[in-house]
Amino acid sequence: MPPKNKTVYICTNCGFESPKWYGKCTSCGEWNTMQEEIVSVQKSNSAKSAAPRKTEKLLPVSYISAESEKRLKTGLRELDRVLGGGIVPGALMLIGGDPGIGKSTLLLQICQHLGSSNKIMYVSGEESLRQIKLRANRLGVVSDNLFVVCETDVDTIIQYVEQEDPDVLIIDSIQTMNLEAVASASGSVTQVRECTSAIMRVIKAAEIPTFIVSHVNKDGAIAGPKVMEHIVDCVLYFEGDRNTSYRILRCIKNRYGSTNEIGVFEMCDRGLSEVENPSMMLLSGRPHNVSGTCVACKVEGTRPLLAEVQGLVTPTGFGNPRRMATGFDYNRLSLLLAVLEKRAGYFFSNMDTYINVVGGLRLDEPASDLPVALALLSSLKDVPIGDDVVAFGEIGLAGEIRSVSSVESRISEAVRLGFSRILIPYQNLKGLKSVKGCEIIGVKTVRDAFETLI
Ligand code: TYD
Ligand code: MG
DSSP states (O other), rough: OOOOOOOEEETTTOOOOEEOOSSSOTTTTBBOOOEEEEESEEEEEEESOOSSOOOOOOGGGSSSOOOOOOBBBSSSSHHHHHHHSSOOOOOOEEEEOTTTTHHHHHHHHHHHHHTTOOOOOEEEEOOOHHHHHHHHHHTTTTOEEEEEEEEEEEHHHHHHHHHHHOOOEEEEOGGGGGGGTTTTOOSSSSHHHHHHHHHHHHHHHHHEEEEEEEBBOSSSSSOOHHHHHHHHHHEEEEEEESSSSEEEEEEEEEETTTTSSSSEEEEEETTTEEESOOHHHHHOOSSSSSSEEEEEEEETEEEEEEEEEEEEEEEEESSSEEEEEEEHHHHHHHHHHHHHHHHOOOOTEEEEEEEEEEGGGOOOGGGGGGHHHHHHHHHHHOOOOOOOEEOOOEEOOTTTTEESSOHHHHHHHHHHHHOOOOEEEGGTTOOOOOOOTOEEEOOOOOOOHHHOOO
C-alpha cells in the first residue's frame, strides 16, 4: 500500500508537533510559530542514531585511549581560535548569519589552505558552478583538491560522499537541501531537521568534518528548530554591521572547546582578512581631550577587548528626558542613572542621555558599568577624563564598585595598548602585581572614581 501523507503543525521555534493549529505554541509559548507541514507516514529513519548498532563491551572512562585529537588547521587563525584550536575530525559545525555577511566567502577561503593536503567537497545549493568559480578566482582559491558540486538532493550528496570520500565537506545552506522521503518543502522545519540528521549519520560514521551554512530568521536566530542546534557539535554565528566592513565570528556552542571565543575579520575586496589586534581597530579614530568618552575593557571568552564608550548628556528640550543606548542595555543605563543620582549626587532628571559603544561592539558584561558611568559624568560636567585611562568594574545599587573577573588579562591588554592609568575595583587590588610605567588605581565608589580622574 502506498504510504499516506498526513498534515501536522510544527513549531518553528522549538520543533513541537501537533495535529491541530494553535496561535500560541503549547510547548514553548511563542506566538504564530506553528507551521503546516505534510509528513509522510512512512517514518523516515531520523530516529536511528549515528552510533554503530553492534553492542560493544562497556569500558570504564579511564581505559578509553585519550590521545589528543589531531586538529586540522583552517589557515585562518581567528577561525581556528573560535573552533577551539582547529577542526576536530568528524565534527559537524553550523555557521549562521545574515544574508551577505560572508558565510560562503569564509568557507571558500579556507579551502585554499585546507586543500593543500585534504580533499574538499563543496556542495552549493545556492550558486552556480560559474558563480563559485568567479568568487574563487577573486579569493585566489586555486586548489586542485577542491571539488565543487551544485546539488540540493541529500541522497545524491550522500552518494557523492561515499564515492569520493572527501576529507572535509561543506554544505552551503541547509535551507536549500531536501530529502525525497520527506514530503515538506525545502527550508521547512522537518526538511532542515531530517537533512541535518541524514548528513550527520554519514559524516559521523566516516569521520568527515563538515561545515553547514544556515540562514537566520528575522530575529537573528538560526532558522529551523532548536533541534538542529542540539544535534551539531559546534554553532558559530557570523555577525557584523552591513555598513561597516568588520565581521565578528562568535561561538555559541562548542563540544570541543570553550564558547564565547570570538574571531574578528575585515571584509576587503579580496575576501576576509584577519584582524589580529581588534582593540587597536576599535580604538582607532578616538577623539583626544574631549569630554564624554572613556575606554572600557570587556572579556570575550579568554580574550580581552578594549572599546570606547561615548556618552552625551544634554538639557532636555521637551518634558520627558530621552535615554538612548547603542551597544549597551537600556535598562542597565536607567539603573546606572538612578544610582548616580541617588548615591553620587549627580542629577540627570532634566537631561537627555545617550550612550554609544564605538565599533558595533556590545558591552553586556557588568564590568562595563564603570566606564559607562564615567563617560556620562564626564559629559555632564564637560570635563575630559584623560586619553590614557581604562576603567572596568561593576556598579552596585549602593554606588559601590564591585570586583570583576579576569583582572590580570584586562590590565595586560590595556598596558599593551599603551594606557597608563587603569581604574579597577578596590577589592581586585589584592595580590595584584604592579606594572612598570602604569598606575593601577583601586576605587571604592563611583564618586571616588570620577573625582580621582578630574
Ligand atoms: P557572501 O559570502 O556571499 O555572503 P553569505 O554567503 O553570508 O550570504 O558575501 C557576499 C558579500 O561579501 C557581498 O556583499 C560582497 C562581499 N565581498 C567582498 O566585499 N569582497 C570579496 O572578496 C567577496 C568575495 C565578497
Ligand atoms: Mg552564501
